[in-house]
Amino acid sequence: MVVLVVATSSDPASIGPAAAFLAMPGWSPGPPIAEGMQSFTNGNVRLLKHERSIIAEDHLDQRWQEATGEPVSEVIFLSKHTAVSNRPALTVHPIGVPHLREDETPPQGGTPGWAAIPNPRIGPWLRLMQKIAAEQGLVPEFEITLEATHHGPVTSTPTMFVEIGSTEEYWGRQDAAQAIALVLRKGLGLEDGNDVGSWQGNGEKVLLGIGGCWNVEALHQSFL
Template identity: 75%
Template sequence: MVTLVVATAADPASVGPASSFLAMPGWNPGPSIAIGMESFANGSVRLLMHERSIVAEDDLDRRWEAATGEPVDEVIFLSRHTAVSNRPALTVHPIGVPHIREGEPLPQGGRPCWAGPPNPRVGPWLRLMKKIAEANGLIPEFEITLEATHHGPVVNTPTMFLEIGSTEEYWGRQDAAQAIALLLWEGLGLGGGSGVGNWSRENNGDNVLLGIGGGHYVPRHMDIVWKDGVWVGHLLSGYSLPMEDPNRQKGENGEKCIGGAWKQAIKVSYEATKLAFPGGEVIAHLDHKSFKGWQKNAITSFLTEENIKIGKPQDFY
């Protein structure tokens, strides 16, 4: 089983960390899987460089195994981050577009009604990223943050994105690239040890946070995730929970109903999180202040119907 780190030459915030990572010891040429792709090997880690948009290369994990015979255990994408605020940031997040229905456009890749298994390293690596950023003088200039689940590409194994934001000035920053490379080096255990954020049988029964509600940077879920030992699954912001006002729509029998793809988004994200954390207990954490009363009641009722436990902050540590 190998870890697949994916970068694209088309993105300075992707190729920068990849180059810094490759400057560390132990790398050798890796197998070739297609024209326009180059790979490198270091222990059980493989770094794959391609030339297309980072969200345009679907099924890289399956394609790697088909070409090399090596099963992929996890995928880590290196990418840029954009934000209206233009604030410099280092971010980490799972991927998927579980709220998009069949036939709807896919502006950032993925597949309708899909969420990839979140990489169990998301929470532990957020905390490690902060330590590395502090040690390398990036804080307070750079914000260290989670992002909500929000784009592709399609991947079938536990996956996460590591991103540098939020403008061209910062995408090419060497100190930010070096921080991401150090995160990969230490987090994957290439410098010795077993790495950071490995989920194993020893974690059976541990609680895993499924974030529901809030803005794109999920601040109330972040308050919990900063605590050591907290595991993180999918994070569904408000825009991934489209809910139609029940006063504007009625069901077949005249009863009020709440339309939208919110149920689909929650169910798909819950199932993907369960898949990524075998033996773990996935618990929903709601950003209550981000919902109107009818929305909160509807979500709570749905979670109860689906036998998804709802937790308080203290349930995760």
């Protein structure tokens, strides 16, 4: 099983972190996938670069397996983030448009009523991102946030987006790109062999919250 990290050259907040990630040790050229796509390998991590919108390439996990024979365990997309506040931010979020009816057209990819399986790294990586951003001097200038799901592309495996926001001024920031690259390297275990946030489902208890909860800590303790 391999982890697929996806970047696009059409987005500075995507290709910047990808370039910083590829500048770190251990990479070699990967197999050819399709015209306009490049791939690179490092351990069980595969970085795929393409030229289209990050939300336009559906089923990249399935297409990777069909082209290489390697099943994909999870997908991580690198992208820009936009917000009305225009505040600089580093974000993570799941994907999908489950709020749309079948007769509605998703404005940013995906399929109406669909949501990807959330990548279990989302919570641990949010905390890792906070730590690395602080160490790199990006906090408090950059806000570290968890977004709601709101777009595609369509995938079949656990998926997350890792983003830089929120305006063109920040999308190309090299220090932000370096911070994201460090999150990827540390989080995927390429630094010391110890990854962050992977979950194999080996009998661990899972806490599922639906609706509001006024005291999460009390609920957690009662669950234990």
